[in-house]
Amino acid sequence: MHILFLTDNFPPEVNAPASRTFEHCREWVEAGHRVTVITCAPNFPAGKLFEGYRNRVFGRETTAGIEVVRVWSYIAANEGFLRRSLDYMSFMVSAIPAGLVVGRPDVVIATSPQFFAACAGYFVSRLHRVPFIFELRDLWPESIRAVGAIKRPSLLSALEKLELFLYRKATMIVAVTHSFKRKLAARGIDPAKLHVVTNGADLRLFRQAPKDEELAQKLGLRGKFVAGYIGTHGLAHALETLLETARLLREEGREDIHLLFLGDGAAKASLCRRARDMGLSNVTFLDPVPRAQVARYWSLLDASVIHLRRNELFTTVIxxxxxxxxxxxxxxxxGVRGEAAELVEREEAGLVFEPENAVHLRDRLVELAADDVLASTLGGNGTRAAVKYDRRRLASHMLRLVEGCVSGETAVREVPAGP
Incomplete structure (x- = not known):
């Protein structure tokens, strides 16, 4: 089977869409299928080309057996709605002709969060007369409304009409949360074509490991209780809450608790300025590192802080x-309500705090730093539960969905992980 996958994020970019797409496609190639990915030159999130790449009209490479086609796009940093929209739309325009010259696929998959890639996927699938699968990673444009990136109701309405059009035209929709599936069904999308394949972790790369003492020494973190945020520093993450928590800890003389930030994004520059203005000596910001090195930084952490704004939309994400x-x-x-909190509490893998509540986060950090047994128990529970979210297992399940879609079968059993 020839699977054509359209995504505007792909390694060497290290964000969640890039990692999920690569890890799924790698497993499908290992299962004996031909996989072609159409993407753009790597530049996320800073809007700068990665070293060794050019923003060409058409280029080919092979990664882990995956045929990668890179097309031209208007490159912009992950900030500013207009420029980002031009980025998304230019990829759509470039991806459609590229989809016609890579050989006839058996199925076309396109992934969000933004859905101009999905538009391209739909048109390519129609031109090839093959099924179209929409992988739904975010309820866009609802998420834009949640962070206030668009304030014009008419523009949001137009985007929502396009969103519903794509949902209805998709042969199958694969959502990353059960909440997304329920939301689409409530909006009138046929439940028979809605499936869930959650996100997960590559257990070959991410597994329990002793603290990297050499790295801890280099970063001045030896002897500290390190709480880390690893990932995109975006508008949706409200990381100002973590800085306020650091201020509270410093004022209380708890500088033995240190906050480590690893990543980049639209809010990072302002967060760094704010931390400097607040005189936060108990906060460290680090630039992104290649994905193969991320596990070293995870090993430094005594706790992982995961946070999103206090918004109803974010109760649907994990x-x-x-x-x-x-x-x-x-x-x-x-610090996320809804399905993510239910998962953490069900697996007993951590403690939940109220989003955007710096005092509550401070209390949770102090509690965990004072109780080695609790920290060890929660960490061990997480390791055992992670087996259910092994990326190889999830990729295999999605492959069964893809095969069922191509063959015309609709009754494919859901992956048992999750509610």
């Missing part, structure tokens, strides 16, 4: 970093 934290045996401090 941040992918949650699964990496569990796989590494790092207890989670989760």
């Amino acid at each position: 941040p992918s970093k949650l699964f990496e934290s569990m796989a590494m045996g790092v207890p989670v401090l989760l």
